[in-house]
Amino acid sequence: MPDRGFPPAEFRSRITRLQAAMVQAGETALLLTSQADIFYTTGFLTRFWESPARPWFVIIPTQGAPIAVIPAIGADLMSKTWLTDIRTWDAPFPGDDGLSLLCETLADIVPDTGTIGLPMGLETHLRMPLADYHQLKENLAPRRFVDATNTVQRTREIKSEAEVAKIRAACGVADRTFARIHEFAAEGRTHAEVFRDFQRTLLEEGADWVSYTAGGAGPGGYGDVISPATDQRLMAGDILMLDTGAVLDGYFCDFDRNFAITHAEDAAKRAYDQLYSATDHVLATLRPGHKASDVHAMFVDSLTKQGAKVGGGRLGHGLGITLTEWPSFTPHDHTELRAGIVLTLEPGVEIAPGLYQVHEENIVLREDGPELLSSRAAAQLPILR
């Protein structure tokens, strides 16, 4: 288990990299509003984001440390981060929920001819009321708001060794939990009981909290991987899949495991083997310089050669301080994969119409190829007797 938090040097290095990207893109300041971007730049970690009541702002100038413009309720916790310039208002405040304070702060930093970068692209959201954003734009004119998705994503996607250690530790939590599957999954137990005990065991194994669990179970496979659990019972011949994003010190793991209940049909075993081989193929082949779309092609190639029908949507994605990060392993995403990126490899096959099996591992991409962060799944479909 790595030490909690990061030393200030880690944040300084992140900000230096962000600022270099800002200068390159011609952005005079960045305005960050999301939980992930604010955690990344400040270390501010709280589950309070679950409340949609208040907006939070962090501004990155081209030089110097970030400035926090936040609700007063967060001042104490923010003062424990490396930030020193923390400006607060009593939120929620109808009519001016931090807007004038934010405006003032940005107007001081950004000259009339400057631009304010805001992530506006794929996988981003603006976490403030839209009407306030419209007002902000008007108040700050002629300053322009520009799309800073690249600035943020190209910086965040390359993980430091300290970040990799956190994700590895989060993967360890799930590894140890899956190793205890016999304690909570068996013929006759309801899906809801299994999902609940899966979460309990993740907590016992060290998760700070469990932001995501999903799964599926059915005869020979499953049709859906995003539904909550029902009171249906596990039956002999079912394939059970459990997937988790357990959180440790703000970092996620995201991988799944499959289990057969009492026995497995040949089709389910074959699907497992095909997915296992396809993952081995990517583990052996993937190198920095490949594109996200290349990984999709590697999976399709391996699965097709094995006679499998590729199933599901994207076949993996980025991972870190949100459950999923860009890029996506689809034919359409040509993001270059560089050393230091953390990824999930997540191939799926369609065994019969509407019947799927998916398989997932977490890796960090090194100069010489992938390094596993999850412990490799069992080479054969495990059977729970």
Next chain:
Amino acid sequence: MPDRGFPPAEFRSRITRLQAAMVQAGETALLLTSQADIFYTTGFLTRFWESPARPWFVIIPTQGAPIAVIPAIGADLMSKTWLTDIRTWDAPFPGDDGLSLLCETLADIVPDTGTIGLPMGLETHLRMPLADYHQLKENLAPRRFVDATNTVQRTREIKSEAEVAKIRAACGVADRTFARIHEFAAEGRTHAEVFRDFQRTLLEEGADWVSYTAGGAGPGGYGDVISPATDQRLMAGDILMLDTGAVLDGYFCDFDRNFAITHAEDAAKRAYDQLYSATDHVLATLRPGHKASDVHAMFVDSLTKQGAKVGGGRLGHGLGITLTEWPSFTPHDHTELRAGIVLTLEPGVEIAPGLYQVHEENIVLREDGPELLSSRAAAQLPILR
């Protein structure tokens, strides 16, 4: 434990009320993008929102059922709701992540002279990439996008009896968990151990998942209520506060409880009594027709008369399908409280500079006043020996 989900009649009634509000406001269609608004109108319940990768859209026309425009990965689950018009695309798709499908759908429903309502106000966010929203506006011109915060919030805030039953059941989970506090909180245990076991016990008592836990502990009170737990140990004389948003079938509870470790100083007991009395005062006084700001005044009045210093920010808020809903009990929020609204009463006092105690109950407002959904806290500060 109420049955899972809702019958279609519940959703039809919600949509009828929304559509009446839309007509009143002159909105030709509503575009909903948030987890809460989409769950409210469709029943689509999944933890998959944890992934920021894909946008999801639901459109409410002025007549007829909602239309879902969603990533293909959600088609199976959405088809189990009452919706029949479900349009999908293979997300994430860089360059056109559902945008043309959404455009087409809206263009069919909304004439050139029409308006599209979107929540843009306090406590709302647009959960789609901002650049896509800009493009959408341009493509759909001369149709206008207008702020539909009132349409959505005035409808959602009045809970049906079926919704109240779900929130009551979620409160029951936390009630039973707090009743087991002796099992996991005691002198010498670390805050992290207590927080972890609190979550485990919530799951054991029936929570589907635990979206929020927070708390604080320190000699005579605590300074902050949004921080994650540390490895600090509970000590004799500490006041421990635990707060939770446990989720049952998509509905939240949100209340806290205070406990003294081995013994309590008079100042902590006095604060507890003051908060308890102030809550009794509001429980006895609050009626439909009061404003949110009136509740703030009731708390301030009662606490001040008792010689207490009011602490913290807002003194309560709405509750339901997110951890916190509008309105806020501050001097600035003049939302009228109508029968059927579910609220948290959450007064706080500042015992000494930076040292707080907070107290929280969940209620539904009836014609004749508040009905408790949480079991009323103990009348005296409980002491864990």
